[in-house]
Amino acid sequence: AGGEARWAAAGAAWGRRAISTEHGVSAVDLDAELEAEAAAHAAGYAELGAHDAPSDPLLASLSFDLAALRWTTRQSLAYKPNSQATDRKVKLEVRMASLGLSERAAAHAAAIAGPRFDARRGVVAITAAHHPTMMANKRQALETLQALVEEAKAIEADEAAGKLK
Secondary structure (H helix, E strand, C coil): CHHHHHHHHHHHHCCEEEEEECCEEEEEEECHHHHHHHHHHHHHHHCCCHHHCCCCHHHHHCCCCHHHCEEEECCCCCCCCCCCHHHHCEEEEEEHHHHCCCHHHHHHHHHHHHHHEECCCCEEEEEECCCCCHHHHHHHHHHHHHHHHHHHHHHHHHHHCCCCC
């Protein structure tokens, strides 16, 4: 019983709720308390004034809220950061409704995204693992999402102007 309690505490420390099983402990979904803490953290960034905004032109040009993005990354504790391929891979998920697109532009974005769009959940998932660091891959995923949004808006504008049938 002492070992299970220690594993449960370790699981909680890593942001996971632990459940004891016959064979030990398995990690489950993020704890609701930690999700609330993450939401509060994201809200804090949203409250920053324009003078506090990063000087990165990509972040300044985004047409959607960064707080709507969900990032999934991994980190191997036994190796140096970015030394393992799984440490560099990132996955970006965002609900289509959070991108601020009209219904028509959202339909175009879903068509452009293809298999990256899960219609059942209404979520676009973009992965990146090409670059040697996790941060560079995060930037690539963010650039890909921004390009997707811009292309969907451009197609909608071209349709409205009669350039497309």
